[in-house]
Amino acid sequence: MTCDRLVCANCAGPVNEGRCAVCRASRERLQHQNGLFAGLSPAALIALLVTLVAVALLAHQTA
Structure with a gap:
């Protein structure tokens, strides 16, 4: 999950701006919770998946 669209319950501002202590803590x-692919957009993840499938198919055909 990203904090792009989250709204702070304390100050009613976007969490990614970090206007108050609650925003900054969140x-x-x-x-810290985000993993390796957390920063990628869904479109980038789909493109990565399609690329991996294409490489797997090419590897299977040449083997």
């Missing part, structure tokens, strides 16, 4: 917590 943003830090989310950044």
Whole structure:
């Protein structure tokens, strides 16, 4: 999950701006929870998946 669209319940501002201490704490917590592919957009993940499938098919055909 990203904090792009999250709204802070404390200050009603976007969490990614970090306007208050609650926003900053939530943003830090989310950044530590994110994994390897968390920063990629869904479109980038789909493109990566399609590329991996294409490489697997090519490897299977040449073997």
